[in-house]
Amino acid sequence: MSAANVVISGLGLWTPEHSISNEELVESYNAYAEKYNAENATSIEAGDLTAKPLSTAAFIEKASGIKSRYVYIKDGILDPDRMMPNIPLRAEDELSNQAEIAVIAARKAMAAAKKEGKDIDAVIVSCAYTQRYYPAIAIEVQKELGIEGFGFDMLVACSAATFGLQRAYEMVTAGTAKCVLCINPELTSPGNNFRDRDSHFIFGDVATATIVESAETCQGEHSYDILGTKTVTTFSNNIRANIGYMVNVNQDNPYAEHNFFHQQGRKVFKEVCPMAAKHISDHLEETGVANTNVKRWFLHQANINMNVLIAKKLLGRDPEPGEAPIVLDTYANTASAGSLIALNLHHEDMVAGDHSVVCSFGAGYSIGSLVLRKR
């Protein structure tokens, strides 16, 4: 099967009903920091502990472009005595939290692609974290949606969504699946350290879903030829979260800072921007599409300054409004889902023949891209 025979035929997006503004987040963080500093005044004065610095909404918006973020559960996050979402443990016979949000996004993508469970034969759940190791969330989703065939979970942090789409593309190309449901239930808030001034503002929750199938069976109103996919990874410790199943045998504290998301943000910015710009340029060249022939750039949503810089490197000028859509002002960084939120919200006005690029970049480091053409 040639490259242009595999298509994206449906997109779905679940946006949580709760959001938190920078101002709300900063007020609760500062209350927590002031309380911590007052309670530990003696140790801080003696130099045994470091005082918690205060956060500002103005810094957050200027440094990242983020104004607010959506969260699955708001309760608990803004409580200075808790600083994490209050998500009750579910019984084993209840739908898991991630399967719940995955199914909502999946149903939207299936409706857009005009598919029912019986039409799909593979499910990929790819995201930055899964809430348990097994059974796979994808298999739970598969049962919930009445899908036969197989499902599996995969983790590639910020690039889980694009890497998942590449797997789907390869499966349809190879004939091991006919129609693949790819879902990215990015429940980031449990892994975000709301007690850390440098990262408390970065992440939001969301779920995106995409149907990948053969052009022969495609019935979606808005569909896209996948002209090519390209992925690369280079090991870096600059973005890490250490939490895992060894936490008990290590006799480690699950609430220790190193178990939450933590990063060297400046280094990430400096190292990833040129890598991502080169990756996209190379991919376009390999696909035979000129940069000047790309209508829309659906870039990873981690930092607005990163997106502007990468778009500038690719275009040799500032991007026009809407050319490289930004969604992180309201969604914040949603791990691997950012570029797909942008695609979900800004694709319908493209016309047949328009080229676009979807690209993720971040932890790993990992970079993944797809070159698309509207049908």
Ligand code: CO8
């Ligand atoms: N309020 C006020 N001041 C602050 C704050 C704050 N909240 N935070 C930092 N400052 C201060 C610092 O102390 C510093 O002060 P000084 O100059 O006196 O030392 C000053 O502001 C500048 O600080 P930084 O150098 O840290 O700030 P930057 O301008 O570099 O901006 C960013 C910080 C926004 C983090 C920026 O570096 C950035 O965006 N880098 C790229 C980040 C990135 O792409 N990360 C990838 C994220 S990973 C991913 O996308 C998925 C991971 C998996 C999901 C995990 C889910 C939980």
